[in-house]
Amino acid sequence: MSTHHIDGARVPSRGGTIAVEDPSTGETIAHVARGDTADVDLAVQAARRRADGFRLTTPADRGRLLRALARALDGVRDEFARLETLDTGKPLSLAHAEIGGCVDYLDYYAGAADKLHGETIPIGPGALAFTVREPVGVTAHIVPWNAPLSMLCRSVAPALAAGNTAVVKPAEQTPLTALRFAELVLEAGYPPGTVNVVTGLGAEAGHALAAHPGIGSLTFTGSVTTGRAVLRAAAEHITPVVTELGGKSPQLVFADADLDEVAAQVVTGFTANTGQYCDAGSRLLADRRIHDELVERITARASALTLGPGIEDRALGPLVSADHHRRVSGYLEIGLSEGARLAGTRQEVPDRGHFFAPAVFTGVTPGMRIAREEIFGPILAVAAFDNEDHAVELADATDYGLGAGIHTRDIDRALRVAGRVRAGYVMINEYFAGGVAVPFGGTKFSGTGRERGLVALDSYLTLKTVVARVGPSCG
Ligand code: NAD
DSSP states (O other): OOEEEETTEEEEOSSOEEEEEETTTTEEEEEEEOOOHHHHHHHHHHHHHHHHHHTTSOHHHHHHHHHHHHHHHHHTHHHHHHHHHHHHOOOHHHHHHHHHHHHHHHHHHHHHTTOOOOOEEOOOTTEEEEEEEEEOSEEEEEOOSSSHHHHHHHHHHHHHHTTOEEEEEOOTTOOHHHHHHHHHHHHTTOOTTSEEEOOOOIIIIIHHHHTOTTOSEEEEESOHHHHHHHHHHHHTTTOOEEEEOOOOOEEEEOTTSOHHHHHHHHHHHHHGGGGOSTTOOOEEEEETTTHHHHHHHHHHHHHTOOBOOGGGTOSBOOOSOHHHHHHHHHHHHHHHHTTOEEESOOOOOOSSSOOOOOEEEESOOTTSHHHHSOOOSSEEEEEEESSHHHHHHHHTOSSEESEEEEEOSOHHHHHHHHHHSOOSEEEESSTTOOOTTSOBOOEETTBSOOBSTGGGGGGGEEEEEEEEEOOOOOO
């Protein structure tokens, strides 16, 4: 697999290779190409050539192609789910669900391809003004490792629907499904060069892509630190950038909520994908009156979760790498040294692989690092609030503003708090509610973009305005 996928062909690596491991065992399962600036340039040129032809296809044909790709992926779900599981360590059923979500992205945006209307704007007699939404050309997609194919399809599907081509740089830890996807794109009937994949390190291939002058739009999904570097690199060529960054999302639980139901939601919120979702509900803010009882129910549930290799499909897989394991484990020390307390017990972890058992910290105050920083592992930071104002104040006490969960039976309170918290995505009484049709994205350090829904198409289109003087009748 040590090749890029450029212009419909497997292009060998010139800069050496990178080992890819199975996080469940720590064993190397593949080597992929370590792309450099020249590889990225080759891919952008191929995408550029193809973009010139692709923009001339009819919107209906673009929809048909995307639908064919959806069917092709649907037909090989098992293969992709297994590959994603091997590469990320996530439980097989979760990988299956994510691949199902990829099919949904392709189907949803297939339906949108021929509905990308402009507007006519009345500006008075003797003139006609209208807007046209045109493809931007070559779109670049820099993808993280936590949900590799899902994040790829989330941005590539609307980019293709809008008539663009794509160059994808998957994360170095998890490049396998992206490479296989590029082949599937060809199998579904797209001409070579439509979707190109360059593998490699972020500072090399990723930077080269962000800094390339031939990119019409760049979608970056990853951490805040890298997001800043990507924005700086893209600034040189005024490349528009969609940033989808990290989170430290709170779950606010009011005293009238159904505590059993909420405990289940909170545990799913902070442990799903072993805490490696950007919108993980990694902070619990609980009404002081129910705090102790809720923490008890949460720790009981969390400590009952089974851990094991993704392919065995237990509740939790490993963290993605040894480096990430060290980073997440470090927050246990940090939390204890800051004065927070570990609640309940933590289960044993398998000997091999990068496993990490869920941990719940109580007595967390807003100044603590475990309350403010994205850990990206199954560690929950719990604090109590005294009233609604206090809950909102605690919820907003981080630099992030991605998700927020609100649990209450009082609809007035739910909608009031939804209006007050600074978050891009608010979920009431169901954490992770939503789907492909609803816009997703953050405020503050969580980013500037919106993915999913029809609004996401705007990032892959440029708006042209045409104003015409209409002469008087000559008859
Ligand atoms: P990361 O920022 O380390 O890497 C993301 C991608 O950027 C990778 O492909 C990497 O190779 C590349 N990269 C690294 N340095 C680069 C550089 N200098 N120039 C260009 N590209 C570079 O992030 P990660 O650790 O892979 O992913 C985890 C992060 O992603 C978390 O912060 C998580 O919250 C975030 N995330 C956000 C969303 C969202 O929708 N908001 C979704 C998934 C993940």
